[in-house]
Amino acid sequence: xxxxxxxxxxxxxxxxxxxxxxxxxxxxxxxxxxxxxxxxxxxxxxxxxxxxxxxxxxxxxxxxxxxxxxxxxxxxxxxxxxxxxxxxxxxxxxxxxxxxxxxxxxxxxxxxxxxxxxxxxxxxxxxxxxxxxxxxxxxxxxxxxxxxxxxxxxxxxxxxxxxxxxxxxxxxxxxxxxxxxxxxxxxxxxxxxxxxxxxxxxxxxxxxxxxxxxxxxxxxxxxxxxxxxxxxxxxxx
Amino acid sequence: xxxxxxxxxxxxxxxxxxxxxxxxxxxxxxxxxxxxxxxxxxxxxxxxxxxxxxxxxxxxxxxxxxxxxxxxxxxxxxxxxxxxxxxxxxxxxxxxxxxxxxxxxxxxxxxxxxxxxxxxxxxxxxxxxxxxxxxxxxxxxxxxxxxxxxxxxxxxxxxxxxxxxxxxxxxxxxxxxxxxxxxxxxxxxxxxxxxxxxxxxxxxxxxxxxxxxxxxxxxxxxxxxxxxxxxxxxxxxxxxxxxxxxxxxxxxxxxxxxxxxxxxxxxxxxxx
Numbered sequence: 001x002x003x004x005x006x007x008x009x010x011x012x013x014x015x016x017x018x019x020x021x022x023x024x025x026x027x028x029x030x031x032x033x034x035x036x037x038x039x040x041x042x043x044x045x046x047x048x049x050x051x052x053x054x055x056x057x058x059x060x061x062x063x064x065x066x067x068x069x070x071x072x073x074x075x076x077x078x079x080x081x082x083x084x085x086x087x088x089x090x091x092x093x094x095x096x097x098x099x100x101x102x103x104x105x106x107x108x109x110x111x112x113x114x115x116x117x118x119x120x121x122x123x124x125x126x127x128x129x130x131x132x133x134x135x136x137x138x139x140x141x142x143x144x145x146x147x148x149x150x151x152x153x154x155x156x157x158x159x160x161x162x163x164x165x166x167x168x169x170x171x172x173x174x175x176x177x178x179x180x181x182x183x184x185x186x187x188x189x190x191x192x193x194x195x196x197x198x199x200x201x202x203x204x205x206x207x208x209x210x211x212x213x214x215x216x217x218x219x220x221x222x223x224x225x226x227x228x229x230x231x232x233x234x235x236x237x
Numbered sequence: 238x239x240x241x242x243x244x245x246x247x248x249x250x251x252x253x254x255x256x257x258x259x260x261x262x263x264x265x266x267x268x269x270x271x272x273x274x275x276x277x278x279x280x281x282x283x284x285x286x287x288x289x290x291x292x293x294x295x296x297x298x299x300x301x302x303x304x305x306x307x308x309x310x311x312x313x314x315x316x317x318x319x320x321x322x323x324x325x326x327x328x329x330x331x332x333x334x335x336x337x338x339x340x341x342x343x344x345x346x347x348x349x350x351x352x353x354x355x356x357x358x359x360x361x362x363x364x365x366x367x368x369x370x371x372x373x374x375x376x377x378x379x380x381x382x383x384x385x386x387x388x389x390x391x392x393x394x395x396x397x398x399x400x401x402x403x404x405x406x407x408x409x410x411x412x413x414x415x416x417x418x419x420x421x422x423x424x425x426x427x428x429x430x431x432x433x434x435x436x437x438x439x440x441x442x443x444x445x446x447x448x449x450x451x452x453x454x455x456x457x458x459x460x461x462x463x464x465x466x467x468x469x470x471x472x473x474x475x476x477x478x479x480x481x482x483x484x485x486x487x488x489x490x491x492x493x494x495x496x497x498x499x500x501x502x503x504x505x506x507x508x509x
Binding site: 120122123125126128129130131132133134136140141144145 | 305306307336340343346347348350352353354356357358367368371372416417420
């Protein structure tokens, strides 16, 4: 049995499937933005010291993380509109943003938390001693130190989300996967169609991963580098 | 012991009519089951330089951390410039202080830490001028000018645009002092500010404290292990032992003439 591969069909399918890239990438960034913002909500909800609230928030986060994102998408798109009183009917694109956005926000919230906990306790004490307001402590002192080290981790989540976005095709978001399906079934060319989808993902994910890797190395060196620069001038011991 | 100490306390202050700027009233502090302060009564007067000495765990750092609102007393009151620090009046009742109340009362207090706690993401100049601009709403130009002057005073006028990690420990601690001083506090707290430094860098930091002390108008509370320095700079030395003031008085009285056995034991370790 020889492999049934037709290059002419491959090159015909390619531009057709590529049309969906805008939607796929757009949805990725929309979900990511949603998750970035909502991640902060989790961080602040978890900092509420009132025990019942704390338990509730922890439990909800655990629940969201332990449920497959596909089920969450189905729930938001198909089941949520049926809930009397609070149910709202959303487009598939909106459902995907909210579903995947909330799912990943629980992970991104954890990333933020690790960044915040990585800031030395002395930084809080010094900002109290200088009488900064709670808001100023966060915006001027803590977050500017907590967020930069998390950027590589956030970048990794962006790539992971990019790879999860095809799930949205199940609720009717027409990205590259949906178009590949359409082309494949219409022309009986599944092999070429899905190969193209895989190649597009590879072409975007792999360079991004390399980029993030470099960024991470640069971040790690950031503070040391300033010191190293100074050392070379011989200004400081 | 504590009672007799209280009398000697006030006798040390030349003018009994001056109102204390800080009053500790029967302050207790426990961490879990461990009671580190057992009913502290202590007055600090405007401009007075007080050195707190004592073995580790004697509660000396806790005393100043409570004043900076970094630790909350288990019971008792701390009065700063006539205002209750940890409690406020609400509908005629005394209730635990809100963050807003704490901010109002602690505005006159500054602190320098053992581990400097400079802001690593800011230059030396930004470290100094951020708080005056953000907290005291001072004009940016004037805050900058005063910060530069202060950094020059501590001998770091050439390091304005450097980041903290480019400095030596002694330089960092001098920046930390400049940063606190720019806020023009009436009370400055020093928490073992030379303990984290290499021995050869201690001198430059003590030099700055000595200069600040000479200017006089600011009250200073120093938690320190530098006995000679305490002898030189302080108006009053307080020896804490096991959560109470075990001895206090003029530096020479406490460090050279006291018969307190625990104090003698403690000092013995510092005099080789």
